[in-house]
Amino acid sequence: MNEWRLIGNIQRLLFNCETIEQMGGVILNVLFSVIPECRKAVLFLYDNGSESLKPFFGLEASESVNIEEYNALPEEILRKQMRAPFNSHALKYPSVGRASPFFEILLNDSCSMECRGDTVAEICSYFGFKNLGEFSIKSREKVLGSVIVDANCRTAGVRESMEVLKPLFSIYMDDLMKASYIEDMESRLETGYPSNMRRESLYRLGRASSWIAHEIKNAVIGVIGLFRRLEKYIKKDNKSENYIRVIEKELERIYEFVVDINQYAKGFKVNESVLFSVETIIEESMNAVGIPNSFVTVVTNIHPNARYIQGDPSQMKQVLINILKNSVEAIGKRKGKIWISTARNGDVVEIEIKDNAGGIEGEPVHNIFKPFYSTKSHGTGLGLAIVKQIILAHSGTVEAHNTTFGNGEKGLRFKIKLPLKTESGGVDGENNGGR
Ligand SMILES: Nc1ncnc2c1ncn2[C@@H]1O[C@H](COP(=O)(O)OP(=O)(O)O)[C@@H](O)[C@H]1O
Numbered sequence: 001m002n003e004w005r006l007i008g009n010i011q012r013l014l015f016n017c018e019t020i021e022q023m024g025g026v027i028l029n030v031l032f033s034v035i036p037e038c039r040k041a042v043l044f045l046y047d048n049g050s051e052s053l054k055p056f057f058g059l060e061a062s063e064s065v066n067i068e069e070y071n072a073l074p075e076e077i078l079r080k081q082m083r084a085p086f087n088s089h090a091l092k093y094p095s096v097g098r099a100s101p102f103f104e105i106l107l108n109d110s111c112s113m114e115c116r117g118d119t120v121a122e123i124c125s126y127f128g129f130k131n132l133g134e135f136s137i138k139s140r141e142k143v144l145g146s147v148i149v150d151a152n153c154r155t156a157g158v159r160e161s162m163e164v165l166k167p168l169f170s171i172y173m174d175d176l177m178k179a180s181y182i183e184d185m186e187s188r189l190e191t192g193y194p195s196n197m198r199r200e201s202l203y204r205l206g207r208a209s210s211w212i213a214h215e216i217k218n219a220v221i222g223v224i225g226l227f228r229r230l231e232k233y234i235k236k237d238n239k240s241e242n243y244i245r246v247i248e249k250e251l252e253r254i255y256e257f258v259v260d261i262n263q264y265a266k267g268f269k270v271n272e273s274v275l276f277s278v279e280t281i282i283e284e285s286m287n288a289v290g291i292p293n294s295f296v297t298v299v300t301n302i303h304p305n306a307r308y309i310q311g312d313p314s315q316m317k318q319v320l321i322n323i324l325k326n327s328v329e330a331i332g333k334r335k336g337k338i339w340i341s342t343a344r345n346g347d348v349v350e351i352e353i354k355d356n357a358g359g360i361e362g363e364p365v366h367n368i369f370k371p372f373y374s375t376k377s378h379g380t381g382l383g384l385a386i387v388k389q390i391i392l393a394h395s396g397t398v399e400a401h402n403t404t405f406g407n408g409e410k411g412l413r414f415k416i417k418l419p420l421k422t423e424s425g426g427v428d429g430e431n432n433g434g435r
């Protein structure tokens with residue numbers, strides 16, 4: 001796995017942590033995956049009440065798992081690791097108060113101590129370490145925790161890895177702590193605040209995020225332009241070309257992300273409700289996604305009674321683009337198929353989009369509509385949340401289900417139901433206008 005993808009994967013693992021236990025587990029398992037020479041590691045967490053660092057989780061390399069295989073650390077693996085003898089032993093170590101020399105060691109990021117000197121020797125002997133390396137987890141100089149590792153941190157590779165991991169762990173640990181604070185606020189908002197104040201807070205939050213996204217988008221457009229000009233002056237060799245590619249890709253990703261955030265935060269209102277042809281928006285969406293014809297086949301089946309829909313055509317096109325793009329991404333480099341069909345059921349037009357890309361495993365399917373839910377290292381997790389917003393704005397519903405085909409292949413099936421609005425003249429015939 002290349003360095004960049006590995007970092008993306010670690011970020012996703014950290015982002016998906018909902019509890020401090022999960023985060024502790026991810027941090028230690030990541031350490032062993034990134035620093036193979038590390039034999040044991042113990043995470044200490046800072047306790048504000050007693051102003052001391054307490055052992056929280058200890059893990060040995062032999063008990064660890066390869067994190068490259070996961071999007072989130074499975075709960076049963078974490079429980080098993082917590083039951084291991086080394087963890088019980090580590091947890092018995094007394095809290096380390098400010099007055100203790102160990103406290104200093106836990107905060108000094110030196111990661112190059114050999115097991116000499118009284119305090120270090122005592123720590124090494126208790127935890128069974130040959131070497132003692134350490135890095136602290138801080139948020140703006142506020143200590144959140146510290147990790148001690150049994151690895152020779154004089155090795156440049158080990159030190160470099162720790163330098164990369166330290167800020168990642170700090171940012172996500174800080175986020176998780178704030179998240180519980182936000183959840184607290186949310187529950188206070190839900191229970192303790194009058195509903196008009198709650199609405200106002202949410203409105204302000206939405207406004208703030210869309211304004212931030214707008215500002216970032218403008219800045220990124222400028223940076224992309226300047227970077228393209230600068231690129232000509234950069235001496236080209238393998239390493240710099242690789243860096244240029246990564247910078248460009250990341251800038252584009254930020255751009256896409258803020259566009260999605262902006263749309264999501266603003267929400268959707270059906271501005272223009274007209275009758276439009278489903279076939280036209282399917283074709284336009286396929287062009288926008290850029291279906292790779294050599295390995296993705298799209299089969300459409302438009303029922304004559306469900307040829308036209310009423311609504312906002314540009315928003316409905318966005319729905320199709322987001323769903324199709326996911327199918328194409330799920331198919332990846334294999335050969336695959338996407339089916340799009342429409343049907344009429346009483347006063348409802350149904351649109352079904354399905355693929356044979358494998359579907360969703362080990363996760364409730366409805367999670368995919370949650371904002372920021374993504375299993376991709378470069379996903380925004382907003383595509384389907386936006387789909388849901390648009391469909392709801394059209395007074396419709398959208399569901400996703402796993403599906404199995406006759407030949408045993410699996411895939412994902414989306415069903416969108418939209419009410420048939422007949423006030424502008426019905427949608428049955430071809431004489432009704434439409435785009
Ligand atoms: N057709 C599909 N097949 C398998 N998984 C899918 C499909 N569509 C969506 N998903 C899953 O749903 C997640 C959320 O999708 P989305 O909201 O578009 O965000 P993103 O594409 O940025 O990850 C994806 O990361 C993927 O795990």
Ligand SMILES: [Mg+2]
Pocket residue numbers: 322325326379381383384
């Ligand atoms: Mg998507």
